[in-house]
Amino acid sequence: MPELPEVETVRRGLERHLPGRRIESVELRCEDLLGRPDPESFCRALPGQTFRRLDRLGKMLILELDHQGLLVHLGMTGQLTFWDPAHPEGQGPAAPPAPGHPVRDRHLHLILHLEGAAALLYRDVRRFGKWRMDPLETLRRAPELVRLGPDPLTPEYRFEAFSAALRRTRRRIKAALLDQRVVAGLGNIYADEALHRAGIRPHRRCHRLTEGQKRCLFEAIPEVLRQGIASRGTTFSDFVGADGSPGGHLARLRAYGRAGQPCAGCGASLVRTTVAGRSSTWCRHCQR
DNA sequence: ACCTCGACCTGGGCGC
């Protein structure tokens, strides 16, 4: 469920603590979360390196070290939290056991032990998340980043390209919004929110949208994402920020998860249907 | 080129 606002919330939380911290040891408990390289190279390369810049593109988290970069995708239930021994209460889902300590939390898959007894913990119940390590100089050419469309919160997000991308496809708009090659960062929650805000039905065919509708949608996307970030993300069940606290955006959603409840715009009951293989919640009256 | 479906994975909610 981590979409752009949730990943940005994690990034901002980590940015307060990680830069300047050196990795002392690595505890990789679930090897299949690693796309590349092999576990041995991964665990050998990291100790001694210090975290530098933290970045994000769409839902991808980019953690730069001295020589390597870590690309992290949180999948559905990934939780990346910082454990600070100076503030042990309420910090993250689990305290970091000492290196080599037997497993206590079977969903804790990766621990980066940092200097000063701090730690970066990666927990992922459904294990859809993926990590990848690359040399800094080739990091930006990683396929996970290269295939992404523009991030709606960057200057690369431009109406002309957005409109053109929708003009040349006949798929349903909901499917296009979930396609990370069109726009990077939307998932089911914020796609429904953007469509509701723009007044467009999720099953509308892309090529039939008017320029005005596309303009409206183009503007709605960064707006709903910024709102999500402002309330530190949406927590349905699993999402937590870098400090282990849930997001506050759930109550502010206007469409997603509100089937049967009144539309904030017209009061009609929101409906839930399947569009492009995804559950979608929308207003029959406001969305055309 | 797009669509749908299954796979991955687990916990939570539901009906019986």
Next chain:
DNA sequence: TGCGCCCAGGTCGAGG
């Protein structure tokens, strides 16, 4: 109390 079933969803790959 407990079991089995289905659902949630990001992404990829298979087959139509």
